[in-house]
Amino acid sequence: MSDANLTPKENYTPGNHPDLPPPPGTIGTIGWMRKNLFSTPLNTFLTLLGIATIWVTIPPIFNWAIFNSVWNVASRTECWDQMAYPNEGACWAFVQNRFLLLIYGFYPEPERWRVNLSFLMLILAAVPILFDQVPKRKWALVYSVAFPFIAGWLLVGGFGLNPVDSDKFGGVMLTIIIGVTGITFSLPLGVVLALGRTSNMPALRIVCVLFIEFIRGVPLIALLFIASTMLNYFLPPGSQFNLLMRVLIMVTLFAAAYNAEVVRGGLQGIPRGQFEAADAMGLKYWQAMRLIVLPQALKISIPGIVNNFIGLYKDTTLVLIIGMFDVLQIGRSSLADAEWSGLANEIYLFTALFFFACCFSMSRYSLYLEKKLHTGL
């Protein structure tokens, strides 16, 4: 039947050729496999090689990480006692044992509910920013703007709460504080810097160029050292300017300079006609920027901006160099404990997984956003 349909001898009056089904094997699962896995001899070979690699590597990894792993013991020796040979499986008991330290750092135990509450509030504050279908979004955004101040008060204390010195901040909590602060404040600052750098006003432009080029030209580690030591010379004697605060400012400025350049790239991607149309209809500079130019420029810049955010988030580990205990540093110093030494794999894997989960979510969110903002032109 179908063969008969495909013969060219079939007579149709011109313009009346019916839509025919595609030849078998070109669509569906089989079509997909043919096209993607076995299209050429080389591809076939690579597919088989890939299967073999998975076959060889996955089971041992699972055996180590899951089936032979040990939980709920008090030391490395007890771990290894339960295995056929040392390191046959993962000793997750180590991570379990240090878990609270890895999460909260040295934050006093009775006050840790404040960290949990802040984290919950952070998620609530992020939702209306990330998703626009949230009901009553305007009011939710007001809360999002207020959140940093509420969180600051909750974490640091004072005004009715027991004050907690920021030296006690550490672990995942510290990483998230630095990362989230850097991300939230560096984007608006970056946009302002990018607009300044593309502005017609020479004085403003020069200031922005100097700032961006200086920050980009200096390693983040150097800036962190400057924050931890040199700033004291510039501040009035005797003034106490919190180290964490200085680090937050430095990290934000650093990321802002990078974001500014990405956003500038986005601005250059906007055709002149868009500016002209906005001008011609009588929009003022800031209106044109806010309503026409920036929404499009930021959309183009999403991959670059998220790239910077991910970079910034991972760079937060550099604060260990000025004596702050982020999640990586807590892990490292835990290894110094004689009870647990030698379990570097477990602790670093945990840290890696934590960072991967955060960064991968950012990456997925950026893809979602790009898709959502795609309007066909």
Place this chain on the structure above:
Amino acid sequence: MTEVQTDQNQVRSSREDDDIIQIKEMHKWYGEFHVLKNINLSVKKGERIVICGPSGSGKSTLIRCINRLEEHQKGKIIVDGIELTGDLKHIELIRKEVGMVFQHFNLFPHLTNLENCALAPIWVRKMPRKEAEEIGMNFLERVKIPEQARKFPGQLSGGQQQRVAIARSLCMNPKIMLFDEPTSALDPEMIAEVLDVMVELAEEGMTMLCVTHEMGFAKRVADSVIFMDGGEVIESNEPNEFFNNPKSDRTKLFLSQILAH
């Protein structure tokens, strides 16, 4: 005393009625390059003017000077009684009253067609969103694509996009419409739908300045046709005379080139 005053008022209002655009001895340079040379032009309210000429003749630059997308360096441009100077207030006032349609439509791709239309009424005229969207819908109906209101410009054909762009300009209720080669970027089968909208607009009495090579359109609606070359107005005449009896050799050559096919 009263008589004199009434007279003055009459003079002023009649002048406003007559010349909605006055350009006097206007020059423009791009750096060293003298693009517009001694342009003198007055446009009466309701007048339809078609500007043509070879590429690089300065015709687009001329109409872009009228809403200050380009700055002129010498001479005077007075639009709707307001002189165009560096004063931002003046520029804003004039841009509110002057609509512009571009060769490449320049719709805002991140906004729906209706949002494109409602944007300026909302932000420039400070109109409530609902009212602005009603106006936008009205004009989208007038250019015959109300069903595309919720789509994005990128999902439309070129002709449809240009009609949205015309609707977008009309939403500001402009006194003057500038068209900068509105059909040059369109496929031949879409030119007609855009020209139809423009003809309708002309018949309703809109003041129009139109840079175009659509000579059929010029013959049908223009009150006068201006031919420019090398930054100068070479010839200006009513369409019949212009096409049947061109005076300068350059005009003849140009007409023979574009009407040859």
